[in-house]
Amino acid sequence: xxxxxxxxxxxxxxxxxxxxxxxxxxxxxxxxxxxxxxxxxxxxxxxxxxxxxxxxxxxxxxxxxxxxxxxxxxxxxxxxxxxxxxxxxxxxxxxxxxxxxxxxxxxxxxxxxxxxxxxxxxxxxxxxxxxxxxxxxxxxxxxxxxxxxxxxxxxxxxxxxxxxxxxxxxxxxxxx
Numbered sequence: 001x002x003x004x005x006x007x008x009x010x011x012x013x014x015x016x017x018x019x020x021x022x023x024x025x026x027x028x029x030x031x032x033x034x035x036x037x038x039x040x041x042x043x044x045x046x047x048x049x050x051x052x053x054x055x056x057x058x059x060x061x062x063x064x065x066x067x068x069x070x071x072x073x074x075x076x077x078x079x080x081x082x083x084x085x086x087x088x089x090x091x092x093x094x095x096x097x098x099x100x101x102x103x104x105x106x107x108x109x110x111x112x113x114x115x116x117x118x119x120x121x122x123x124x125x126x127x128x129x130x131x132x133x134x135x136x137x138x139x140x141x142x143x144x145x146x147x148x149x150x151x152x153x154x155x156x157x158x159x160x161x162x163x164x165x166x167x168x169x170x171x172x173x174x175x176x
Contacts (some may be wrong), residue, residue: 001155032081033111035074037123039066041155050160052084057082084109085159105174106165115156119176125156132174141166 043119052060057079109114113122118129132140142149144166149154 009094010036010037014087030073030077031111031114032077032079032084033114034083034123035070036115037155039070039074040078043068054079054083054086066094081111099160100164100168103168103170106169107172110159112162113147130175132170137170 040081061075061079064070070078101109107118107128112118112128115123115125117123117125117127122128135143139150143156144159144161147154147158
């Protein structure tokens with residue numbers, strides 16, 4: 001009798017544990033840009049990514065994690081996002097012959113959809129659907145070079161994005 005109960009309890013626990021592991025594996029990774037958009041922007045004005053080094057951000061994030069009630073994974077996602085942006089900046093400034101990324105890859109790397117909507121997904125900021133048709137290439141280029149040019153209170157951060165990357169983004173958004 002007790003043996004059946006123990007076996008039943010074991011099987012129930014085991015099946016729940018396996019199910020939880022499968023669900024956890026299917027979850028999408030946390031997007032650092034989205035964490036910044038949803039949490040940091042509540043208290044902070046937009047800062048350039050280059051205001052602090054990666055080492056300084058690594059010291060800042062544990063303090064901000066506590067104050068903003070971020071999870072460990074959210075905090076690590078923000079740091080990964082900063083590292084990606086910094087790495088992208090260093091790669092294009094060194095221009096050592098690396099292949100230029102496509103517009104779609106750049107949208108992902110820079111985390112654009114954390115704030116902007118695109119193809120029905122993303123944030124609440126200005127939609128990137130038909131953005132070139134609606135606003136024009138010149139406006140789009142200026143906005144990426146200096147997000148505050150038309151609105152000093154914009155939450156869009158200034159990123160070190162190369163002219164070649166801007167050209168790729170224009171081609172990408174013009175062609176969709």
